[in-house]
Amino acid sequence: MEEKKTWDLVSLASIPLVMTLGNSMLIPVLPTIEKELNISSLQVSMIITVYSVVAIFLIPIAGYLSDQFGRKRIIIPSLIIAAIGGLISGWASWQVKDAYGIIIIGRVLQGVGAAGASPIVMPLVGDIFQNESDVSNGLGVIETSNTFGKVLSPILGAALAAIVWFMPFFAFPVFCLISIAMISFLVQTPPMTTKPPKLDAFIRSIKYIFKNEGRWLYAVFLIGCICMFVLFGVLFYLSTMLEEQHKIDGIKKGIILAIPLAALCFSSYVTGKTIGQDKIKMKVITVVGLVILTIANFSVAFSKDIYVLLTAMFASGLGIGCALPSLDALVTEGIEKEERGTITSIYSSMRFVGVALGPPVVAVLMKASHFTLFAVITLISLISVFITTKFIKPTEDD
Template identity: 25%
Template sequence: MINQQDVSQRLKSSIKIYRDANLQLIIGITLMAVLGSSSIGPTLPSLAEEFQVSPENIGWVITVFVIPIAIGTPISGILADRYGRKQILVPALLLFAIAGMVCSLAANFRTLIEFRFLQGVGAAPLESLALTLISDLYRGKLLTAAMAFNATSIGLSLAIYPLISGGLTTWGWRYPFLLPLMAVPLSFFVLFFLRIPHRPQSETFELKSYLGNIWNSINNRQVIGLLIAVVALFILLFGPYFTYIPLLADAQLGASHFVIGIILASMALSLAFVSSQLGLFARFLSEVTLIKASFIVYATALIITPLIHNIWLLFLPSILFGLAHGMVFPSTQALLGELAPQEYRAGFMAVNATVLSLGQALGPILAGGMFTIWGMQGVFYSSAIFALTVLIFLNFLLIRLRTSQ
């Protein structure tokens, strides 16, 4: 065990943060969390054909993976605060890997679904505890830089995983389900080499008091403002962007699936690049300023999208979405990590991860409602109004954070 202040001081004085072994292991955990969902898309057509599953039911392969994550993330946060980070992470990584391997051996669709659910149980703690560990280890601008590199890894994985999975699927649908086996060696590295700050363990644990403390830490304008930003950015990303930009490209601009994939990949690469440079931006701009600026960029991208009549010009809003997400996501996570009390930080960050999942779920639903009422253009214009409305709320809710930077 090591002292948190010693970690930050050592990094500032001797090495660049991305070379820190602790951060590299944490990013490995994040990459496993992203792998569980982003590597499956290219296999779905082959799965539907193999098991004679209808298009409306094949989505259960993803749904049953997400359900235990939504339910289990808060529970895993409580357990991690009570028993320790590694005590939850290591078994979770092993379960994630083993269940994934069994999925590759499934003889029927029901077996596949059952073990995808178990894999989701293993994945539940991964993303929130990765964010918790970063918040445990780093403070101040160093925390922002660490969150930025974590977001960079997410951006790159969103671009690379589908390509790897698609290539493996040419050999057979079972091969992409073997990718989670990478979590086995990672679990041993986490167990033996991840160095985390010492946290005094209380001999008694009262759940009611613990939950009350988390609620008290969340129930203030700064945290509420940051959580609003988190849910809003994922509503925008999974609603108008991931759901309706592909539909716009296909229905109105005649784009092929390959071209649509390239356009979506440009967002992920833009996200990765901007996140990798965020540590530099944060030296001159506060995290709150970056958060607010991102919603202006979101609104700009959404306003220009319906005006585009050339498929290749869709790269512009796509890159702008990556720019905005690369600024807002690590900035919100860094500020939430700063505000999370040490003794129940995992539970606090689990609430953050749950809100994130809520945004992912609400995005397509809300955008679908706007499409029903106002059509394709209405999706983007109403989303732009939503982004600017959120900006107004943030300008009010985050004022204290801005003046305390």
């Protein structure tokens, strides 16, 4: 990788790290928030979900705007909006008696900011690096930063909440300001060499892409959604179970939640280094990862033992960490630069669908039984294996 672009990549990696902290830091704190605000488990899950739902609808728009006006011109204002949202949620938690509604408004703004920042990183990596192997390696670093954020989040969230339960809301704007400074001064984006197409021509080109590439694109979108659904759903379950059944909270709970995420971080990094520009290898590694995910969820369906669950989640983290960088690379390298921002943003939007659905769906399934919850998750994981095998068919010439 070109040495002079190392700081560009480090700065870009700060965005998914910060956006992940903004959402995942709250996972270990959700049971506390539920008690402090006197709300239901479904309501508290909405604090995670609303962030993602807003992003789902705005991400494709942000992707289009980044193709038209440039990546940094969208990223920096989006980070500012996200920081304001964090301040609003923190202030409401601190000063307002019935704070839930205002917290949700703050989370909506954070979702708006996330929509315009995190998804644009992938196409920007594709813009900065010309060599496909460097692009794959860069995307591996970005995915690793994303997953490292997930590892750090439960520990940092629990530590901040130990000071005062709403401190994670106030910490998020500080992280945003650091990322804004890095992007502003350290990222050099290549100039736009061609004039962006008008909206009607752009829409025609997107339709053409989906007509010719839709078979594998739809598959990649759905698999990304499933991976994030399983990850955030099971993390929500584990966070609740550790506190309610095992009386484990605070930093200790954060460390336990970080174990499967550390596995995800490690396998993301190794996968990004391994896949290069070999699309057949990307598919194979994705299938292997999803098979591991399916087996792990199936095994835990028959036992409530905490050690069995943690072992299965560790394996799940390894599996998801194999799949995500491969999916990222397939989308980014399979689409021309002019439409890359929009297509990768739609992919990111589908991942946010998984994040949004995970906690509330698991909150409902938990009321049935442990077996029902993991039987459903196993079935969904198995479907992702079938979709990958059936619909993603790269050739050696790709």
